[in-house]
């Protein structure tokens with residue numbers, strides 16, 4: 001694995017899943033370990049385990065007349081973690097072609113007006129982000145191209161670049177289900193047999209390899225320190 005000149009750098013790895021034994025949590029741990037190997041200090045933010053409430057509150061609602069608004073203490077603590085990070089890696093299951101409510105609510109409340117956007121010089125300018133989305137769809141499902149396009153538009157264009165990030169990549173990890181699924185022409189969900197034994201292990205190995213490739217490519221695109 002390539003060594004990067006990133007010893008002093010911090011990566012905020014955000015996990016948006018309700019189960020610690022999920023493939024999503026497993027993938028986040030793999031990504032975190034890879035970042036550490038590359039020299040990053042990792043701040044692992046498990047939104048569910050930390051009890052983050054994705055519901056918008058009055059305290060955290062933007063005030064369009066006051067971009068210096070003091071939001072809740074909880075949100076300011078999260079803002080600090082984002083500020084402290086050179087790179088953000090968000091790991092989540094794709095729900096309805098988007099991010100799950102837990103991650104969406106974190107962005108809604110924390111990436112707030114005056115902090116993440118609304119300034120000619122954004123506080124988040126120059127940061128980099130990798131979105132790792134796990135999708136139940138199989139790689140050959142025709143919906144995957146549209147899914148990738150929707151995620152790139154909403155996450156990279158709609159959120160990351162809008163907030164001044166210098167780089168945003170969506171890594172779509174298909175085949176995340178133990179039982180392959182697809183819709184037939186009539187809209188019925190066809191659920192295949194659960195993969196077991198050596199086949200399941202091979203599936204995990206292939207999954208981990210693809211995760212590793214996304215993280216490696218993300219690290220390789222890192223600008224060289226002056």
Ligand SMILES: Cc1cc2nc3c(=O)[nH]c(=O)nc-3n(C[C@H](O)[C@H](O)[C@H](O)COP(=O)(O)O)c2cc1C
Pocket residue numbers: 017022023024025092093094095096097098134135136137176177
């Ligand atoms: C509410 C919900 C919505 C989902 N929407 C999609 C979807 O739009 N596309 C897709 O490929 N998979 C979808 N899935 C499947 C999840 O992406 C899949 O179960 C997950 O990535 C598996 O990872 P996990 O074991 O870590 O939860 C959905 C699952 C749920 C529960």
